[in-house]
Amino acid sequence: QAKDAGRNALRFFDAEMASAVRARVALEKDLRDALPQGQLLLHYQLQVDGAGRATGAEVLLRWQHPQRGMVSPAAFIPLAETTGLILPIGQWVLRAACTQLAAWAGRPETAQLKLAVNLSAQQLRQADFVAQVLQVLDETGANPQRLKLELTESMLVTNVEDAIEKMQALKARGVRFALDDFGTGYSSLAYLRRLPLDQLKIDQSFVHDVLSDPSAAALAQSIVALAQTMGLGVIAEGVETAEQREFLARVGCHAYQGYHFGRPVPLAEFEAQTRALRAVG
Numbered sequence: 105q106a107k108d109a110g111r112n113a114l115r116f117f118d119a120e121m122a123s124a125v126r127a128r129v130a131l132e133k134d135l136r137d138a139l140p141q142g143q144l145l146l147h148y149q150l151q152v153d154g155a156g157r158a159t160g161a162e163v164l165l166r167w168q169h170p171q172r173g174m175v176s177p178a179a180f181i182p183l184a185e186t187t188g189l190i191l192p193i194g195q196w197v198l199r200a201a202c203t204q205l206a207a208w209a210g211r212p213e214t215a216q217l218k219l220a221v222n223l224s225a226q227q228l229r230q231a232d233f234v235a236q237v238l239q240v241l242d243e244t245g246a247n248p249q250r251l252k253l254e255l256t257e258s259m260l261v262t263n264v265e266d267a268i269e270k271m272q273a274l275k276a277r278g279v280r281f282a283l284d285d286f287g288t289g290y291s292s293l294a295y296l297r298r299l300p301l302d303q304l305k306i307d308q309s310f311v312h313d314v315l316s317d318p319s320a321a322a323l324a325q326s327i328v329a330l331a332q333t334m335g336l337g338v339i340a341e342g343v344e345t346a347e348q349r350e351f352l353a354r355v356g357c358h359a360y361q362g363y364h365f366g367r368p369v370p371l372a373e374f375e376a377q378t379r380a381l382r383a384v385g
């Protein structure tokens with residue numbers, strides 16, 4: 105009987121695995137069509153300074169699938185990475201962001217806005233990554249100083265030397281770099297010092313708990329101090345309440361992103377948000 109139960113459990117497990125694999129294969133097939141069929145779009149999430157002025161946005165990828173609806177990047181970015189689809193998708197995001205920057209440059213009220221674009225490890229690892237970015241900047245006419253590329257600590261664990269070289273080459277042309285989700289990875293301070301970064305992004309898990317968890321508060325405060333010591337900018341992500349913002353301001357963080365200021369929204373809405381902020385300020 106125990107044997108039977110074991111066999112049944114195994115059969116059940118097999119069936120579950122098979123259906124998970126089928127679901128993945130179906131999602132992968134759909135993802136291949138997403139870019140050519142125009143199902144990918146960008147949302148913009150406001151970033152503000154200490155005075156509440158709009159400084160720009162983080163560009164966040166969205167997949168509007170005809171049947172599945174809006175698919176979260178958490179659900180498809182990992183798949184895009186393992187299938188290599190992140191390369192054409194990442195290129196498309198970069199080009200769209202730079203095209204937007206170039207369009208904004210023509211209007212005084214939007215000319216100062218910056219865009220932060222998320223990179224995946226695979227993109228950075230390409231031998232011609234620097235040339236690709238420079239070509240997109242060139243072809244779109246975007247000002248490199250308005251472009252910020254977001255990296256994560258995990259992307260920098262292998263091949264740091266190669267990453268540093270590429271970052272330096274782009275930095276020489278004016279492109280900025282931010283370290284996303286900072287505090288959740290395992291950067292050593294020794295190599296953090298060597299990375300040509302401009303900004304640390306305090307991970308939203310710390311920001312979420314600053315008022316309820318003393319260790320999260322201490323960590324957020326330490327990251328701000330670390331950024332200051334290293335001469336880097338610092339921005340908090342995932343700011344959802346005025347109280348969290350106040351805490352962050354008290355410990356010296358004067359740049360924010362989060363639902364308290366604005367959710368990721370389509371371009372027209374983002375532009376309306378920045379207009380409303382100017383009207384207030």
Ligand code: C2E
Pocket residue numbers: 149163164165176177178181194197222223224254284285308341342343344361362363364368
């Ligand atoms: P991320 O770069 O850390 O982006 C921040 C995420 O936090 C976004 O989720 C954003 O919608 C969410 N968020 C912002 N403010 C708040 C808040 O106040 N509260 C809460 N609970 N969440 C907030 P999203 O858009 O689902 O993106 C998830 C992740 O997908 C991103 O994390 C990024 O790692 C990845 N991603 C998004 N777009 C791209 C892209 O174009 N390329 C690559 N390689 N990855 C991307």
Ligand code: MG
Pocket residue numbers: 162222254284
């Ligand atoms: Mg990011």
Ligand code: MG
Pocket residue numbers: 284285305307308341
């Ligand atoms: Mg983040």
Ligand code: MG
Pocket residue numbers: 284285
């Ligand atoms: Mg993240």
